[in-house]
Amino acid sequence: MFDTIIIGAGPAGLSAAGILQEKQKVLVLDEYFHAGGRLLGQLYEEKKGKWWNGLEIARKLVSDTQDKTEIRLSTSVYDVELDDTYTVHTTSGTFRSRHLIIATGSREKSNPLPEWDLPGVMTVGAAQVLTNFSRVRPGDKGVIVGINPLSMVIAMELGYADIDVAKICLPPENLLSTQKPEDAFETLVSLGHSAPSRFISTGAGLAGKAKPIHPAALKLFPKNGIRAMGLPISIKEKIIRINGTEKVESVTVQKTDSKGKPLNGKTREVKCDFVCISDGLAPLSEIGSLLNLKHVYAESLGGYVPLHSEMMETELPNLYVAGNVTGIENAKVAMYQGQLAAHKILGDEDAAMRSLSAITHERKNAKVKFHKDLLQGRETVETMWREIEKRKAE
Amino acid sequence: MTDRIMNHKILGTIQPELVPFRWNGEIIHGAEGESLAAALLANGIRTLRRHEKDGKPRGIYCNIGHCSECRVTVNGERNQRACLTPVEKGMDVEQQTELPHLVKGDDAHV
Structure with missing residues (x-):
């Protein structure tokens, strides 16, 4: 007893x-x-x-x-x-x-997306434990799906171990995942005080603490993303699928407008050997x-x-x-x-x-x-x- | 590449003690006490299991014991989560493969 x-x-x-x-x-x-x-x-x-x-x-x-x-x-x-x-x-x-x-x-919560069961797809937490605890690289070049405080912090941690993060984007929109560019922008603004990025500071100034986020700030957000805290963050791009046969080879990225609506014909592939999914x-x-x-x-x-x-x-x-x-x-x-x-x-x-x-x-x-x-x-x-x-x- | 991170600019240097164990009969090495999932990845092995139904490759997903995607057979015992199983010297680890379809026969998978 x-x-x-x-x-x-x-x-x-x-x-x-x-x-x-x-x-x-x-x-x-x-x-x-x-x-x-x-x-x-x-x-x-x-x-x-x-x-x-x-x-x-x-x-x-x-x-x-x-x-x-x-x-x-x-x-x-x-x-x-x-x-x-x-x-x-x-x-x-x-x-x-x-x-x-x-x-x-x-x-960790996860947003499912096509081919998320391929080897090389993992939660950001999995990549964190591998990198900092097991000290084994999750891969050479990763893409992170999901913009939230946890994914941002872990993206930085991957950087400390010299692991390349090619992109941090939003997940595809579906019944489970409804995050819009403005939500991601808000996350970035909330991290703004620790973000040595002129754009985000400017965004924070425009948006302040008021809701809704100033539409101009969102419209101004570069369509190919920005680098903030050393991270390639893109709120007007969504990862819509993961590609590979035996393991992750690339992701398909869809460009969207500032409301998250896909822009026709604007997709491209980004090569990577691991993908981290993060939904908090x-x-x-x-x-x-x-x-x-x-x-x-x-x-x-x-x-x-x-x-x-x-x-x-x-x-x-x-x-x-x-x-x-x-x-x-x-x-x-x-x-x-x-x-x-x-x-x-x-x-x-x-x-x-x-x-x-x-x-x-x-x-x-x-x-x-x-x-x-x-x-x-x-x-x-x-x-x-x-x-x-x-x-x-x- | 999925090398070990021996030198880390903040966490410092590590020198893991490597011990031999078997993966599908072949001798490979892992750091004693690390997870099997990490040890296999350090050997470039991402496919930990073939799905029971269609044989598709599966690997580490959550890495903390919740998703059960990383199940392997350890010393004859099936369905051990590689992320929760520490490497031991001489351990015998095998990949699990797709199962025969009991109704439609061995070679008919849906």
């Missing part, structure tokens, strides 16, 4: 373990063969010369926990039951605990579903998240959530959320409040923001939580 089981050895799970282990018997479970979750592979410049190196941070979190916490890797959780305690069924056996923290993180991240909330938690849909959080309070509590006793399962944000927020959940479990309200302030502070100052309406999404969840609490009290 454990005091607390934590599902997920990423930034949230390991940060929680680091605090709980001082007073509790803790078990951390993870399906990957290496602890660290998606910290493994993260690499970006926070300030000039100051790098966020996820691999190093993961190493530190592991060295802080490996002596006192039991960490079981290569272990998948396939069921969780609650009676007096939590029973966690895994591929390495069944474990019980009084408290449970769901810190399962997120998965979605919380991995299966464990919450197994426990019948209510879920809230918020696009700005990445999709469905288990209903929870800002103190990481859920509707069930002794069940907490932390990290990207609560909504897509950066690893620092995940770490603070893990700490917050741990303080709540230990009943240390003061420390929990300090973690909450740290989260608020980080949200304001995050260099990489995954969604511009994040705070609105958080508010939706918090409002619903309060309503349900109120109903319970009545």
Whole structure:
């Protein structure tokens, strides 16, 4: 019997373990063969010369926990039951605990497009893990389908490893994917402060924070794209198919107008040996579903998240959530959320409040923001939580 | 080319310990403890599996255990995800191929 089981050895799970282990018997479970979750592979410049190196941070979190916490890797959780305690069924056996923290993180979403099952087509996250964690090149020349903060950051990471990114474009328009040039433009503008590009700064000036984006800014956007942050970004081109027989050989690019409407006859092939598909991240909330938690849909959080309070509590006793399962944000927020959940479990309200302030502070100052309406999404969840609490009290 | 990134301008230099393992009976090398998916790619192998139904090539997709596109047979055990399986010295890894069609016969694939 454990005091607390934590599902997920990423930034949230390991940060929680680091605090709980001082007073509790803790078990951390993870399906990957290496602890660290998606910290493994993260690499970006926070300030000039100051790098966020996820691999190093993961190493530190592991060295802080490996002596006192039991960490079981290569272990998948396939069921969780609650009676007096939590029973966690895994591929390495069944474990019980009084408290449970769901810190399962997120998965990547994908826009399907013709021939996306060819070898050489992968998620941007796959390319990131290969490049920065496995240190194996995903290929020599890649094309990225999808313009969002994650794909932009990873495109830069490929550059640090001298892997050529030939193009970053939008996906084809279909039922699943409706991203228009203006959405991509908005993403670029939101990254504008870190983008040493005159065009984007100008665009940011034209568009400001107002919606809709100034049409002139979009019309002015060069039809062959621009180079910003060293990246060949093109918001008026869509990758409409991937070509190759045994593996990726090229992609077909379609030019569009500033509304995303294809221009007749304007297609061309771009040679490449790998393609990354990116449509952002979605919380991995299966464990919450197994426990019948209510879920809230918020696009700005990445999709469905288990209903929870800002103190990481859920509707069930002794069940907490932390990290990207609560909504897509950066690893620092995940770490603070893990700490917050741990303080709540230990009943240390003061420390929990300090973690909450740290989260608020980080949200304001995050260099990489995954969604511009994040705070609105958080508010939706918090409002619903309060309503349900109120109903319970009545 | 799908070489290893030995020198990285920010992450520094690595010197992986290479160990032999078998891919479809042939001896190749991987870094001990890295994922099979990475080791095979470092050997220029992108096709990890042939689709059960039509034999089309499939490779790494998500690389974190969610999509199951990278399934291979490891030491006789089928459907092991190459991205979640660390390389071990002497490991026997085989590509899975299309399956016989039970209703229409071996050579009729739809």
